[in-house]
Amino acid sequence: MVEKEKNVPDRAREQQQLRAEVIDAIARTMDLYGVNHSFGELYGVMYFEDRPMTLEEMKDSMNMSKSNMSYAVRSLVQSRMITKLEQKRDRRDQYQAETDYFKTFQNFFGSRLQREIDVMTSSLEQVIPQLSEMILAQDTTTEERESCLRDLHKLQHAQQYYVWLQHFVDQLQTGAYFNIEAQADENV
Numbered sequence: 001m002v003e004k005e006k007n008v009p010d011r012a013r014e015q016q017q018l019r020a021e022v023i024d025a026i027a028r029t030m031d032l033y034g035v036n037h038s039f040g041e042l043y044g045v046m047y048f049e050d051r052p053m054t055l056e057e058m059k060d061s062m063n064m065s066k067s068n069m070s071y072a073v074r075s076l077v078q079s080r081m082i083t084k085l086e087q088k089r090d091r092r093d094q095y096q097a098e099t100d101y102f103k104t105f106q107n108f109f110g111s112r113l114q115r116e117i118d119v120m121t122s123s124l125e126q127v128i129p130q131l132s133e134m135i136l137a138q139d140t141t142t143e144e145r146e147s148c149l150r151d152l153h154k155l156q157h158a159q160q161y162y163v164w165l166q167h168f169v170d171q172l173q174t175g176a177y178f179n180i181e182a183q184a185d186e187n188v
Contacts, residue, residue, distance in 0.1 A: 023041055023048070024041070026044035042064075049097065055092065058072075113169045114169055135152065
């Protein structure tokens with residue numbers, strides 16, 4: 001029985017090492033998508049927590065400054081990878097990571113793609129009418145008109161893409177692409 005008790009701390013340490021490996025992989029993966037590596041580490045730490053964490057707990061766990069920790073938390077909340085809970089602990093805000101990878105994908109990419117759509121659609125809606133006016137203006141030379149027409153065709157193609165992308169994001173936000181999860185659960 002002594003040996004069994006002796007192995008318990010070793011298993012806990014081994015589990016921590018395995019978690020650290022996955023946390024590093026999460027951070028490296030998020031780095032590929034433009035998220036600061038330490039923000040990815042924070043998400044990974046929170047992913048394995050079985051309870052909400054305060055900023056102070058996160059700061060201590062990550063050895064980050066309070067300002068960097070606040071920025072990381074704001075970024076992860078904005079990406080909806082972590083959630084600020086309504087209930088406080090000792091008058092401190094609590095945060096919890098989204099642990100459903102399907103939901104994380106939906107939140108992270110949905111919000112980023114929506115921002116792209118909003119920026120580009122706004123620009124296209126502003127530029128296309130002005131470009132059309134230049135094409136129709138009597139004082140536009142043939143060479144200028146042809147150049148503007150080429151631009152207009154490119155931008156109209158871009159508009160079609162953003163209509164498609166909006167449809168994709170709408171479907172992503174409704175969870176339509178995640179029926180595979182239900183199918184996988186049925187097969188188990």
